[in-house]
Amino acid sequence: MTVTTITDTQLAPKDYASDQEVRWCPGCGDYAILKAVQKACADMGLVRERTVFVSGIGCAARFPYYMSTYGFHTVHGRAPAIATGIKLANPELDVWVMTGDGDGLSIGGNHMLHVLRRNVDLNIILFNNEIYGLTKGQYSPTSRRGTRSPSTPQGSIENPVSACAFALGAGARFVARSIDTLQPHLISVLKRAHAHTGASFVEILQNCVVFNDAVFENITGKEVAADAQILVEHGKPLAFGKNKDKALRLKPGKLELEVAPPGPDTLVHDETNRPLAQLLAALEPPFPTAMGVLYCNPTASYEHDVYAQKGAAPGKGDLDALLTSERTWEVTE
Amino acid sequence: MVTSAISRGSGRETRDSVVIRFAGDSGDGMQVTGSQFTLETALAGSDFSTFPDFPAEIRAPTGTTFGVSAFQIHFGGGDVMTPGDAIDVLVAMNPAALTVEIEDLQVGGTIIVDTAAFTERNLSKAGYAKNPLEDDTLARYQVLKFDITKLTADAVKPHGLSSREAHLCRNMWALGLLLWMYGYERTASIEWLKKKFAKKPVIAEANVAALNAGHAFGETAEMTEHLVGYVVPKADVQPGRYRTVSGTEGLAWGLVAGKRAAGIEKLVFAGYPITPASALLHILANLRAYGVVTFQAEDEIAAAGAALGASYAGALGVTSSSGPGIALKTEMLGLAIATELPLIVIDSQRAGPSTGMPTKAEQSDLFQAVLGRNADAPLAVLAPVSTADCFDIAMEAVRIATKYMTPVMVLSDGYLAHAAEPWRIPREADLPQFPVTYRTDPEGFHPFLRDSETLARPWVKPGTPQLEHRIGGLERDYDSGHISYDADNHARMTKARADKIAGIANDIPLQTAALGNDKGKLAVVGWGSTFGAIHRAVQITRDEGRDVSHIHVRYLSPFPRNLGDLLKRFDRVLVPEMNNGQLVKLLRAEYLVPAESLPKVTGKPFRVTEIAQAIRSMV
Numbered sequence: 001m002t003v004t005t006i007t008d009t010q011l012a013p014k015d016y017a018s019d020q021e022v023r024w025c026p027g028c029g030d031y032a033i034l035k036a037v038q039k040a041c042a043d044m045g046l047v048r049e050r051t052v053f054v055s056g057i058g059c060a061a062r063f064p065y066y067m068s069t070y071g072f073h074t075v076h077g078r079a080p081a082i083a084t085g086i087k088l089a090n091p092e093l094d095v096w097v098m099t100g101d102g103d104g105l106s107i108g109g110n111h112m113l114h115v116l117r118r119n120v121d122l123n124i125i126l127f128n129n130e131i132y133g134l135t136k137g138q139y140s141p142t143s144r145r146g147t148r149s150p151s152t153p154q155g156s157i158e159n160p161v162s163a164c165a166f167a168l169g170a171g172a173r174f175v176a177r178s179i180d181t182l183q184p185h186l187i188s189v190l191k192r193a194h195a196h197t198g199a200s201f202v203e204i205l206q207n208c209v210v211f212n213d214a215v216f217e218n219i220t221g222k223e224v225a226a227d228a229q230i231l232v233e234h235g236k237p238l239a240f241g242k243n244k245d246k247a248l249r250l251k252p253g254k255l256e257l258e259v260a261p262p263g264p265d266t267l268v269h270d271e272t273n274r275p276l277a278q279l280l281a282a283l284e285p286p287f288p289t290a291m292g293v294l295y296c297n298p299t300a301s302y303e304h305d306v307y308a309q310k311g312a313a314p315g316k317g318d319l320d321a322l323l324t325s326e327r328t329w330e331v332t333e
Numbered sequence: 334m335v336t337s338a339i340s341r342g343s344g345r346e347t348r349d350s351v352v353i354r355f356a357g358d359s360g361d362g363m364q365v366t367g368s369q370f371t372l373e374t375a376l377a378g379s380d381f382s383t384f385p386d387f388p389a390e391i392r393a394p395t396g397t398t399f400g401v402s403a404f405q406i407h408f409g410g411g412d413v414m415t416p417g418d419a420i421d422v423l424v425a426m427n428p429a430a431l432t433v434e435i436e437d438l439q440v441g442g443t444i445i446v447d448t449a450a451f452t453e454r455n456l457s458k459a460g461y462a463k464n465p466l467e468d469d470t471l472a473r474y475q476v477l478k479f480d481i482t483k484l485t486a487d488a489v490k491p492h493g494l495s496s497r498e499a500h501l502c503r504n505m506w507a508l509g510l511l512l513w514m515y516g517y518e519r520t521a522s523i524e525w526l527k528k529k530f531a532k533k534p535v536i537a538e539a540n541v542a543a544l545n546a547g548h549a550f551g552e553t554a555e556m557t558e559h560l561v562g563y564v565v566p567k568a569d570v571q572p573g574r575y576r577t578v579s580g581t582e583g584l585a586w587g588l589v590a591g592k593r594a595a596g597i598e599k600l601v602f603a604g605y606p607i608t609p610a611s612a613l614l615h616i617l618a619n620l621r622a623y624g625v626v627t628f629q630a631e632d633e634i635a636a637a638g639a640a641l642g643a644s645y646a647g648a649l650g651v652t653s654s655s656g657p658g659i660a661l662k663t664e665m666l667g668l669a670i671a672t673e674l675p676l677i678v679i680d681s682q683r684a685g686p687s688t689g690m691p692t693k694a695e696q697s698d699l700f701q702a703v704l705g706r707n708a709d710a711p712l713a714v715l716a717p718v719s720t721a722d723c724f725d726i727a728m729e730a731v732r733i734a735t736k737y738m739t740p741v742m743v744l745s746d747g748y749l750a751h752a753a754e755p756w757r758i759p760r761e762a763d764l765p766q767f768p769v770t771y772r773t774d775p776e777g778f779h780p781f782l783r784d785s786e787t788l789a790r791p792w793v794k795p796g797t798p799q800l801e802h803r804i805g806g807l808e809r810d811y812d813s814g815h816i817s818y819d820a821d822n823h824a825r826m827t828k829a830r831a832d833k834i835a836g837i838a839n840d841i842p843l844q845t846a847a848l849g850n851d852k853g854k855l856a857v858v859g860w861g862s863t864f865g866a867i868h869r870a871v872q873i874t875r876d877e878g879r880d881v882s883h884i885h886v887r888y889l890s891p892f893p894r895n896l897g898d899l900l901k902r903f904d905r906v907l908v909p910e911m912n913n914g915q916l917v918k919l920l921r922a923e924y925l926v927p928a929e930s931l932p933k934v935t936g937k938p939f940r941v942t943e944i945a946q947a948i949r950s951m952v
Binding site: 018049055067072078085086090114 | 372576638665668672758761802815816
């Protein structure tokens, strides 16, 4: 269910900030994400008392403390489960799950799978910095092969998981990607995620300035961004490059993308097309990294269906009738 | 006492109480047979206690000893407290059932067997070199040999069943015979069969025919010298409306009643399938009309998380499991303790460690419940003493959880979960009320402002204007609730959490002796499902003139505030429990009393005689 978010008094982004001092490292990408979320909240006029930010553990998980809404900082990886309970108890609440690559895809990977599969109406924002920050720099499930870290001194030999491909595989019906510094884009993606009914999954490429600085430089660097990113938009050709001189098309006879000059065979983005979303989610250098709403195809949320079931929660059942529903017998003096 | 009219044959012998065990293959329908016999017993006004004992395998290979499923019922006119130590009548549907169960049969007891099942193949599966029905193996018992298979087949013949279908009616024939033996009616069983097979009327009719045939066999057959009818007196019980109840049913309904007494709109129950706890999820899943939402989570952790999330949102969050699953929930319990939210956790204990023996009962999660978390993490722990107590204990758990903003663990066990007893049905109007108040007033609010009496923090529903706040697992300032790593503050918060739970002792009944004096030579102290066996053992040994009392502890954390003083008034303290000695250590640690342990870890409930013997060796 989409929550009505009209307020009488228009709030400014700063009105969504709590009185707590923000304690991320100076220069951390999380500041930009916090700013974008607060701006998106203000733009959408979210009602603070009806909004709940839920997090697990990690740098990203400190997020709820910095919002003036309701907030619950929980257990490592388990925020999707707790958020599911909140929505089951009160589907009217507007619930956001703030997570990271370790929290959401490693220790909490199972919960992420199931919350997406069930399609609980949550806004799930995954800060992907490809590293464990709060525990001082170990490689994470999204770290690329070869990542050197305190626990992988010779470089990681594990294959990374793609957050968006994972989400699509789990059955998510809204999957998007943006970047901490890509401000107007990130804010618009957050608004789209919020407007979506059901589980919305947003991966944000986020720079960890201390333990994994510039890991996304090959995608986000000023010099390379135009060629290294493709900003997808529903109904628009999948073109990119400084002068939109490159485009994606299907390799003839194969379910595979290739880069070619724009032309009649240029693919047009259809965000309701799951196979296309899967191809886009999986793109990695030398292909451009896909940004924007990769997939959006809403259906009724889990909690909507729970309450649509027969006899759901009027709460006025007759207890005496229940207790005497089977064979009883009377004993008299 | 009024019951439906029952004609009891004259010339029947009277028995004060009887123990019957129905045993057969796990596919033979022994649990159903036992349950239906129980119902007829109840309707006839006898007291009873049951003990279902079934294998972990759903359908073990037929005829094997590990596939034997049994249901024991002890019924009679007195106060029946246990399922019975020794069996009077063993119904053995095959050789495996005979060989597994015969050790519990009294010398001189009755064995009823289906001779057709004693084939060479079945005998060899059961480990018999020769047919025990044909030599003197069973000389110490009264053996009633009937070809139940053929008698059943004849009875259901007019209904045109396949031979396999006909074979499945054997249990009803046996039920009919046993109902005749004790002069009980068949009405409720017939009603039940018609309802159960409403969509297969032919099967229903055939089962009824088998049931009637078994009954008629007793009534009309040439009486062998051993096939005798008995009469069991009615029990003298408190007037009221009764039904049979299992521990799981009692817990489910008690949770619903507690939710209503607290005035909470929704109960969110989150569970993950595990033996023997799953039945609670099944029962609650059918109670949507009572404001119950059930959620089968992806794992035990998520189940605890969803329940806690629901409590955070203002509902009554409940999760349930057995030992290994509770272990997985532990971290979430820590969060519930840190954030001071109500949460009910039901643990249907089973034998362990690890997977252990899933269908066998044990009381070995007491340490896990009271102590089993990282850091100083106190919570309240309660244990029902009987299936009939499960309803009350579930309500009490809701009261404590919501009044003190704390997780409450309820320690049931595999025996309580499945066993059935007669239960005097309460009327909702007579139940205690303990309405919760959600904080709505922003004036002077902070999330960890404590009630001066209970030390509980306010419960705030997200959605309440101007009370927006953040909570979490990080330590928080005593005054503002903001994150705090201050050393003195952590000491103060640790103490506050401990004091809050300790203070519950002022809000629960004082500990009394369930039987005997409140001082003397020996106190036998138990908890949980061992109540009946301890009580009966103390009764017997007191009748022998021994100075012994029974103390049964329902509140295990915190203990009742007079428990230590009470124990110190006895020369010796004996603690029988179905574990390797857990309560005994808590009592010794808490009160410095020289309590002695009587452990039992066989996966089976205590026998009265085991406890009585221990008492006799001490006083």
